[in-house]
Amino acid sequence: ILNVEQSPQSLHVQEGDSTNFTCSFPSSNFYALHWYRWETAKSPEALFVMTLNGDEKKKGRISATLNTKEGYSYLYIKGSQPEDSATYLCAFSLTSGTYKYIFGTGTRLKVLA
Amino acid sequence: GAVVSQHPSRVICKSGTSVKIECRSLDFQATTMFWYRQFPKQSLMLMATSNEGSKATYEQGVEKDKFLINHASLTLSTLTVTSAHPEDSSFYICSATKSGTGGYNEQFFGPGTRLTVL
Numbered sequence: 001i002l003n004v005e006q007s008p009q010s011l012h013v014q015e016g017d018s019t020n021f022t023c024s025f026p027s028s029n030f031y032a033l034h035w036y037r038w039e040t041a042k043s044p045e046a047l048f049v050m051t052l053n054g055d056e057k058k059k060g061r062i063s064a065t066l067n068t069k070e071g072y073s074y075l076y077i078k079g080s081q082p083e084d085s086a087t088y089l090c091a092f093s094l095t096s097g098t099y100k101y102i103f104g105t106g107t108r109l110k111v112l113a
Numbered sequence: 114g115a116v117v118s119q120h121p122s123r124v125i126c127k128s129g130t131s132v133k134i135e136c137r138s139l140d141f142q143a144t145t146m147f148w149y150r151q152f153p154k155q156s157l158m159l160m161a162t163s164n165e166g167s168k169a170t171y172e173q174g175v176e177k178d179k180f181l182i183n184h185a186s187l188t189l190s191t192l193t194v195t196s197a198h199p200e201d202s203s204f205y206i207c208s209a210t211k212s213g214t215g216g217y218n219e220q221f222f223g224p225g226t227r228l229t230v231l
Contacts, residue, residue, distance in 0.1 A: 004156070034219070034220075036222075041122075041224065042224055043117060043221075043222045043223055043224045043225075044206075044222040046219060046221070049219055089157070091157075091220075099145055099147075099162065099210060099220075100147075100159060100162065101147075101157075101159065101220060102159075103149075103156040103157040103158075104156055105154070105155060105156045106156070
């Protein structure tokens with residue numbers, strides 16, 4: 001059974017703090033790793049698609065890194081703001097053709113003003 | 114953009130009734146649509162993959178006669194929960210892939226439907 005784990009499950013940070021979370025996934029048959037931000041009552045919003053070992057992606061104050069050999073990805077938020085409060089999901093997809101995602105349970109972030 | 118809508122957002126029904134949930138891609142043609150279910154404190158679990166004009170492919174353990182999926186056009190897929198029971202109460206969410214992205218299977222999600230069966 002393929003498993004994707006995210007940690008921590010939840011965290012609270014103060015406005016202005018930087019934070020990071022982890023997504024662990026199987027290192028075999030890797031195709032892509034996807035990060036989403038999911039606010040309550042909205043659609044999950046795609047943040048990054050990461051495919052190559054050593055990939056680093058950045059979008060504003062949010063960045064992500066990828067290590068496919070050891071099977072993990074980190075998501076970093078610099079200078080957290082209350083609007084960053086959301087659940088951050090990662091999803092692992094296997095070698096191309098199947099299009100299937102395997103999701104982690106998410107990290108719930110609350111940024112306190 | 115790549116916007117996916119889902120309707121209804123919330124439904125409460127009596128045990129034994131059937132409920133239909135619609136998933137639409139609003140500004141693109143979706144070659145493939147997916148249906149997921151999420152129980153409290155668990156991850157999104159894929160239920161089935163649906164391609165326009167063909168039968169859905171169900172994941173192991175998902176009853177195809179219970180969860181009927183129809184993907185009649187490139188912009189619409191429906192999930193019907195037949196003879197719903199309280200254990201079917203869950204959060205259901207759909208996603209779609211764009212044709213021609215040629216890339217990394219990116220899925221675009223609807224906002225989900227909360228189903229409560231009394």
